[in-house]
Amino acid sequence: MKEEICHDDSSAPVKAQTVDELHSLQQKKKSAPNTPIKGLNQSAFGSEVDRNKQQLQSISASLASLTRETGPKVVKGDPSKQADTTNVAHASQFQHQHTTPNLNISDSSLKFTHILYNLSPADLYEQAIQYEKGSFITSSGALATLSGAKTGRSPRDKRVVKDETTSDELWWGKGSPNIEMDEQTFLVNRERAVDYLCSLEKVLVNDQFLNWDPNNRIKVRIVSARAYHSLFMHNMCIRPTPEELENFGTPDFTIYNAGKFPCNRYTHYMTSSTSIDLNLARREMVILGTQYAGEMKKGLFSLMHYLMPKRQILSLHSGCNMGKDGDVALFFGLSGTGKTTLSTDHNRYLIGDDEHCWSDHGVSNIEGGCYAKCIDLSREKEPDIWNAIKFGTVLENVVFEEHTREVDYTDKSVTENTRAAYPIEYIPNAKIPCVGPHPKNVILLACDAFGVLPPVSKLNLAQTMYHFISGYTALVAGTEDGIKEPTATFSACFGAAFIMLHPTKYAAMLAEKMQKQGATGWLVNTGWSGGSYGSGSRIKLAYTRKIIDAIHSGELLNANYMKTEVFGLEIPTELEGIPSEILDPMNTWRNKDAYKETLLKLGGLFRKNFEVFANYKIGADNNLTEEILAAGPNF
Ligand SMILES: Nc1ncnc2c1ncn2[C@@H]1O[C@H](COP(=O)(O)OP(=O)(O)OP(=O)(O)O)[C@@H](O)[C@H]1O
Ligand SMILES: O=C([O-])CC(=O)C(=O)O
Numbered sequence: 001m002k003e004e005i006c007h008d009d010s011s012a013p014v015k016a017q018t019v020d021e022l023h024s025l026q027q028k029k030k031s032a033p034n035t036p037i038k039g040l041n042q043s044a045f046g047s048e049v050d051r052n053k054q055q056l057q058s059i060s061a062s063l064a065s066l067t068r069e070t071g072p073k074v075v076k077g078d079p080s081k082q083a084d085t086t087n088v089a090h091a092s093q094f095q096h097q098h099t100t101p102n103l104n105i106s107d108s109s110l111k112f113t114h115i116l117y118n119l120s121p122a123d124l125y126e127q128a129i130q131y132e133k134g135s136f137i138t139s140s141g142a143l144a145t146l147s148g149a150k151t152g153r154s155p156r157d158k159r160v161v162k163d164e165t166t167s168d169e170l171w172w173g174k175g176s177p178n179i180e181m182d183e184q185t186f187l188v189n190r191e192r193a194v195d196y197l198c199s200l201e202k203v204l205v206n207d208q209f210l211n212w213d214p215n216n217r218i219k220v221r222i223v224s225a226r227a228y229h230s231l232f233m234h235n236m237c238i239r240p241t242p243e244e245l246e247n248f249g250t251p252d253f254t255i256y257n258a259g260k261f262p263c264n265r266y267t268h269y270m271t272s273s274t275s276i277d278l279n280l281a282r283r284e285m286v287i288l289g290t291q292y293a294g295e296m297k298k299g300l301f302s303l304m305h306y307l308m309p310k311r312q313i314l315s316l317h318s319g320c321n322m323g324k325d326g327d328v329a330l331f332f333g334l335s336g337t338g339k340t341t342l343s344t345d346h347n348r349y350l351i352g353d354d355e356h357c358w359s360d361h362g363v364s365n366i367e368g369g370c371y372a373k374c375i376d377l378s379r380e381k382e383p384d385i386w387n388a389i390k391f392g393t394v395l396e397n398v399v400f401e402e403h404t405r406e407v408d409y410t411d412k413s414v415t416e417n418t419r420a421a422y423p424i425e426y427i428p429n430a431k432i433p434c435v436g437p438h439p440k441n442v443i444l445l446a447c448d449a450f451g452v453l454p455p456v457s458k459l460n461l462a463q464t465m466y467h468f469i470s471g472y473t474a475l476v477a478g479t480e481d482g483i484k485e486p487t488a489t490f491s492a493c494f495g496a497a498f499i500m501l502h503p504t505k506y507a508a509m510l511a512e513k514m515q516k517q518g519a520t521g522w523l524v525n526t527g528w529s530g531g532s533y534g535s536g537s538r539i540k541l542a543y544t545r546k547i548i549d550a551i552h553s554g555e556l557l558n559a560n561y562m563k564t565e566v567f568g569l570e571i572p573t574e575l576e577g578i579p580s581e582i583l584d585p586m587n588t589w590r591n592k593d594a595y596k597e598t599l600l601k602l603g604g605l606f607r608k609n610f611e612v613f614a615n616y617k618i619g620a621d622n623n624l625t626e627e628i629l630a631a632g633p634n635f
């Protein structure tokens with residue numbers, strides 16, 4: 001028998017002598033946006049190194065404690081990998097730094113904080129999977145994450161600094177989302193968040209933009225502890241090009257997201273372990289004690305609701321899309337009423353799904369991504385959203401099969417508020433840049449679980465304003481334990497949780513813009529028909545889409561109308577593709593008395609809610625104010 005030696009040399013040899021060398025061949029030195037590329041072949045020697053230093057110094061300055069002399073020592077890169085020690089910065093708080101050894105030096109000033117700066121989605125996946133429990137790649141390539149104890153926003157834990165300026169400018173008191181805190185308390189919480197973040201081995205920093213309108217772009221920096229948060233904001237804010245990042249400079253606004261690290265209950269104004277604090281003068285936001293990523297998105301939205309009206313620009317909690325002929329539609333509505341679902345329309349260009357600005361030049365999206373509800377998501381009904389859930393997308397709090405990693409979108413085990421956050425370009429017909437001309441249609445969405453609002457009605461300007469200020473929807477609280485009474489929610493401007501000024505300020509701007517542009521208002525009920533929740537059923541998405549199509553095409557504008565009782569809404573008598581009997585909700589109720597009773601009940605709720613607005617003037621026009629007051633239910 002012949003002795004055989006096994007030679008492993010049947011194919012061409014690799015160009016490496018060692019495994020490490022082989023690994024180094026694998027990764028090209030970079031054109032990733034976390035390293036400026038422009039300076040590479042510029043003659044000005046050391047310019048890239050200088051820029052890197054500046055960038056790190058800016059980050060160290062952001063992370064500086066307000067009570068110590070210097071910012072933390074920061075260094076770029078993952079501590080577990082080889083850190084780039086040529087790029088170390090330590091920003092000084094004071095112009096004249098002590099040169100003598102400081103006897104008060106503490107351990108915190110000796111340690112390095114590693115900065116993971118504008119990482120790519122791939123890098124963030126690896127960080128999340130390696131370091132954050134509950135992070136998994138799903139079968140479609142999305143990153144499944146858990147947001148921890150909070151699976152929704154905590155509006156009662158939001159605080160806004162009340163100082164000389166904001167005490168006059170902002171809306172305070174009953175009904176307002178702005179619960180006050182003082183400057184000193186803000187600084188206590190800021191210090192708490194900054195110290196927590198700097199005590200970590202590494203923090204994530206995102207430098208990004210808000211608002212696609214180039215004249216009103218806002219630079220934001222987000223400092224966070226989790227790759228989940230960094231990837232979420234990567235998707236939701238506008239992503240800078242490498243050149244834009246190189247010239248980023250100082251941010252206009254900074255978020256310190258300490259995530260799970262709680263606030264201190266002994267701190268004044270704190271009523272729980274969670275605090276979301278906005279300081280407009282300092283241009284900063286602090287998040288303590290919640291990992292729900294939506295707080296960052298909606299915190300920035302609040303900021304825009306302050307900054308934009310100062311520039312005569314209206315900020316809107318709305319979706320927005322545009323037809324082939326350039327006709328723009330806005331979709332207002334509270335959470336879960338269909339902004340994302342209905343603005344994502346295969347036959348139209350998507351400008352954005354949730355937050356917009358309306359200026360003298362038209363509309364612009366504030367964000368760079370979408371945040372879709374995914375409970376009961378189906379490929380058939382919402383194909384574009386389904387297909388957007390792929391590599392790069394953050395999937396929050398969904399349940400998946402442990403082996404195949406197929407997501408079960410019907411599973412509410414973690415929460416009903418399961419979400420997908422993806423870059424807007426994941427929708428095939430996204431309009432990039434996300435801007436458009438003045439809106440032609442303004443669609444107010446209400447998910448009416450009482451089942452008495454018509455599937456569609458045409459509104460005059462006063463009615464549009466009445467319903468905009470009311471901001472109605474009705475959802476069903478707990479779906480698990482059998483039938484529950486629907487509860488009406490009224491949220492001024494369809495986003496009372498995010499507005500900073502009195503609702504009538506936004507309403508006046510909307511009225512003026514709609515009047516000037518001749519936009520038509522519509523009220524669309526995406527909720528119940530044939531009875532309230534429990535006896536009726538939710539209006540088929542396919543019907544709602546048909547209605548929306550007919551608004552876009554102009555078909556509905558020219559339909560025949562009749563007026564409803566109580567709410568005085570103009571409803572079409574027929575519409576192609578829709579069974580005519582559903583257009584008037586009364587027809588769909590078997591028990592007409594119950595219908596009438598429920599209708600009056602809802603009318604009463606509207607009336608009660610509007611009482612607080614009765615003493616306010618809307619815009620300069622007295623007539624409009626009176627017309628708006630008269631545009632409510634009549635009985
Ligand atoms: N007739 C209908 N019209 C619109 N949406 C419907 C309808 N029937 C069921 N739905 C479901 O209602 C949900 C609407 O949620 P969507 O994400 O569009 O809310 P949203 O207004 O964007 O809220 P948020 O501001 O919280 O993001 C989706 O899950 C959608 O599938
Ligand atoms: O902020 C969130 O959690 C989701 C959202 O869009 C809303 O509630 O309007």
Ligand SMILES: [Ca+2]
Pocket residue numbers: 339340353354371372373
């Ligand atoms: Ca949405």
Ligand SMILES: [Mn+2]
Pocket residue numbers: 317335354
């Ligand atoms: Mn929203």
